[in-house]
Amino acid sequence: MKISVVITLKKDVLDPQGKVIHQTLDGMGFEGINEVRQGKYFEIDTKENDKKKAEAKVEEMCKKLLANLVIEDFKIIGSQ
Amino acid sequence: MKISVVITLKKDVLDPQGKVIHQTLDGMGFEGINEVRQGKYFEIDTKENDKKKAEAKVEEMCKKLLANLVIEDFKIIGSQ
Numbered sequence A, B: 001m002k003i004s005v006v007i008t009l010k011k012d013v014l015d016p017q018g019k020v021i022h023q024t025l026d027g028m029g030f031e032g033i034n035e036v037r038q039g040k041y042f043e044i045d046t047k048e049n050d051k052k053k054a055e056a057k058v059e060e061m062c063k064k065l066l067a068n069l070v071i072e073d074f075k076i077i078g079s080q
Helices: A016-027 A051-066 B016-027 B051-066
Strands: A002-009 A033-046 A072-079 B002-009 B033-046 B072-079
Touching: A002 A051, A002 B002, A002 B033, A016 A033, A016 B051, A033 A051, A033 B002, A051 A072, A051 B016, B002 B051, B016 B033, B033 B051, B051 B072
Parallel strands: none
Antiparallel strands: A002 A033, A002 A072, A033 B033, B002 B033, B002 B072
16 A cells, blocks of 8 residues: 655744745745745555555654654655 | 645656665564655645636746656645
8 A cells, every 4th residue: 555644844843945945936936925835745655455554554654764753743645 | 825736756767765765664674665755745825815826826836946847746735
């Protein structure tokens, strides 16, 4: 089963990369942008066929390696 | 309107970061992983309230700045 997970900075954490991208887009003439936030996306293809088990495993991977839980949140956005 | 977009390497493009994460997870005892692919995730908050227009604008941002269309694909995964 392939699990898709998104890792984003917590709301109150400053996102300098997002700010630079926002300024660059402004400079390119893209108006009307309030904010840009950047995060990471992972697709994890596992041999596990049970959706709940596969998602639980990926949650553990996020907690132990993929996400820095002090400043980041993670969310599973797809299982197929 | 806030648009969420994911940018991933095209299927046939080597993903060295994904490979290193895969090996690290293996080393941590996470078995049964076939593959790990890493990508970028953006949340773009725009003043545009029309969903179609907001999505079209973000697509243009992807084509012009956020994605390298030679090696990457992009997909809008949410509008709220």
